[in-house]
Amino acid sequence: MTAAFMSLTNPGKTDISLTSATSPVAGIMQLHEMAMKDGKMVMQEKAGGVKVPAGSHAHLAPSRDHVMLMGLKQALKPGDEVPITLRFSDGSSHDLTVPVKAFTEEEEHYQPSATPSTTP
Amino acid sequence: MTGRPSRRQLFGYAGAAAAGAAVTGGVVALGNDTPETVVVARDIDPYGDHQPAIAAASPKHAELVALTLLPSTDKAALGRLMRLWTNDIVALSAGRPAPGDTAPELAVPGVALTVTVGFGPKVFTLPDLVKPRGFSEVPVMSHDRLQPAWSGGDLLVLVGADDAVSVVHAVRRLVADAAPFAKPLWRQTGFWNGTGADGQPVTGRNLFNQVDGTGNPAPGTPEFDSTVWSTDGWTTLVVRRIKLNLDAWDELTRSEQERAVGRKLSNGAPTTGTAEHDELDLEKRDADGRLVIAENAHSRLSHHSVNDGRRIFRKGLNYVQDDGATRESGLIFLSYQADLVGQFLPLLARLDAADALNEWTTTIGSAVFAIPPGFRSGTWLGQSLLA
Ligand code: HEM
Ligand SMILES: [Cu+2]
Numbered sequence: 001m002t003a004a005f006m007s008l009t010n011p012g013k014t015d016i017s018l019t020s021a022t023s024p025v026a027g028i029m030q031l032h033e034m035a036m037k038d039g040k041m042v043m044q045e046k047a048g049g050v051k052v053p054a055g056s057h058a059h060l061a062p063s064r065d066h067v068m069l070m071g072l073k074q075a076l077k078p079g080d081e082v083p084i085t086l087r088f089s090d091g092s093s094h095d096l097t098v099p100v101k102a103f104t105e106e107e108e109h110y111q112p113s114a115t116p117s118t119t120p
Numbered sequence: 121m122t123g124r125p126s127r128r129q130l131f132g133y134a135g136a137a138a139a140g141a142a143v144t145g146g147v148v149a150l151g152n153d154t155p156e157t158v159v160v161a162r163d164i165d166p167y168g169d170h171q172p173a174i175a176a177a178s179p180k181h182a183e184l185v186a187l188t189l190l191p192s193t194d195k196a197a198l199g200r201l202m203r204l205w206t207n208d209i210v211a212l213s214a215g216r217p218a219p220g221d222t223a224p225e226l227a228v229p230g231v232a233l234t235v236t237v238g239f240g241p242k243v244f245t246l247p248d249l250v251k252p253r254g255f256s257e258v259p260v261m262s263h264d265r266l267q268p269a270w271s272g273g274d275l276l277v278l279v280g281a282d283d284a285v286s287v288v289h290a291v292r293r294l295v296a297d298a299a300p301f302a303k304p305l306w307r308q309t310g311f312w313n314g315t316g317a318d319g320q321p322v323t324g325r326n327l328f329n330q331v332d333g334t335g336n337p338a339p340g341t342p343e344f345d346s347t348v349w350s351t352d353g354w355t356t357l358v359v360r361r362i363k364l365n366l367d368a369w370d371e372l373t374r375s376e377q378e379r380a381v382g383r384k385l386s387n388g389a390p391t392t393g394t395a396e397h398d399e400l401d402l403e404k405r406d407a408d409g410r411l412v413i414a415e416n417a418h419s420r421l422s423h424h425s426v427n428d429g430r431r432i433f434r435k436g437l438n439y440v441q442d443d444g445a446t447r448e449s450g451l452i453f454l455s456y457q458a459d460l461v462g463q464f465l466p467l468l469a470r471l472d473a474a475d476a477l478n479e480w481t482t483t484i485g486s487a488v489f490a491i492p493p494g495f496r497s498g499t500w501l502g503q504s505l506l507a
Contacts, residue, residue, distance in 0.1 A: 007216060059217075060219075061219070061224055062222055077300065078299065079197060081200055081203070099207070101204070101296075102299060
């Protein structure tokens with residue numbers, strides 16, 4: 001599985017939400033949250049996106065909210081860099097270049113609940 | 121699935137992405153109604169013309185990791201690693217987990233965490249990369265007993281903080297994130313106490329009980345700047361792992377110990393003076409006509425007045441290395457200078473030839489690194505070399 005983690009800072013006076021993300025390397029990108037289902041932690045799409053409160057942060061981190069990259073068009077290796085565009089509820093968007101790291105957390109935690117895992 | 125480590129998948133990560141307006145760094149908000157008690161945030165700003173740890177007070181705890189580049193790591197890959205580390209450093213310095221950290225609670229603010237990154241000689245043999253002026257390896261000295269286990273390296277990361285847990289955590293992240301590019305060659309852990317009983321900064325002591333660092337140019341002075349920084353903002357770092365023979369040292373009388381350096385153990389003052397920062401009187405003789413600061417005294421031989429004005433900026437770390445019940449003690453000697461060849465090597469050669477301290481010290485590790493300038497928001501470590 002491939003997910004993007006980041007810290008978002010909102011220095012503004014109104015709450016803002018991360019509503020979508022795109023990247024040329026992924027066919028689909030979704031905003032995910034972790035939830036308890038039948039006694040197991042699974043991830044699912046996060047309704048309404050990821051809120052970044054005014055004057056505060058949102059941390060996208062392992063076992064928490066994250067941006068899921070699905071339908072990868074190319075294999076990603078640790079050490080690669082991939083472009084990502086984030087879109088926010090205020091209509092703004094931000095382009096980032098993010099490095100690819102090896103993931104050290106157990107991948108089973110990130111099995112999607114609906115579809116089978118598409119490991120690269 | 122074959123050929124891949126199990127339980128390892130890939131993920132991308134972004135550092136700080138700003139939603140809405142500009143990114144702001146760590147913010148300390150002091151409202152008008154703030155009472156007298158103000159928390160002193162000891163986070164050190166990771167941004168600046170120079171990597172910030174060099175001119176900052178010595179950390180209480182530090183770890184150095186030297187890494188070897190993997191064969192596939194070329195100039196472009198090294199640039200990717202530097203962008204990744206820059207991002208990690210910004211987060212860790214503020215006490216925030218580096219994105220993707222699986223132990224995020226171990227990142228805490230207020231511990232003065234710093235990271236310094238350097239490039240070993242091999243980096244400058246990669247195509248298109250130009251070696252900084254005055255950067256070279258240190259030749260083996262006659263008293264050296266170098267062990268490969270403590271020598272060399274293509275990259276250096278030096279992490280310091282006032283808390284050992286924070287150091288270990290940051291090192292673990294930085295080394296893990298470097299895995300696609302470089303693997304550790306050696307690690308050295310050290311400690312230093314630069315704080316007096318009253319909480320004020322003092323010159324720390326090495327394990328010989330000597331006040332160590334008095335003769336340094338003081339950060340913030342023109343002397344410091346000309347000693348340490350080259351015109352393009354780089355510096356060089358020499359790391360020497362020096363074993364101290366404490367058993368033999370302890371057999372000396374106090375005055376023999378003081379004579380070896382020419383400074384007093386009580387406060388670091390020259391044996392010709394009374395206060396720590398008194399100037400050495402290199403001409404002074406005792407009643408028998410003997411030089412008070414001996415010909416072979418360490419502080420005489422290394423003093424800039426007898427070395428054509430050459431200075432270096434030293435930052436030691438004490439170390440202990442245990443093997444079961446046996447303990448080795450020593451000094452991780454760190455020396456910063458703009459021009460390694462012009463400033464450091466002549467001093468080292470002189471001390472190797474004649475220093476009184478040689479009887480109780482043995483250098484067992486040696487490495488050199490060119491230290492790139494600092495970075496600012498939107499730029500990254502080593503960008504001027506690798507972009
Ligand atoms: C072998 C382990 C060493 C020990 C225990 C040691 C200890 C000391 C001490 C106690 C002082 C006097 C206080 C001070 O100015 O900081 C001193 C000064 C100094 N040492 Fe060392 N040192 C060692 C190795 C070296 C090496 C390898 C070099 C350089 C090649 C060096 C260069 C200097 C310099 C430049 C000074 C300052 C002299 C001045 O301007 O007053 N030391 N050292
Ligand atoms: Cu997910």
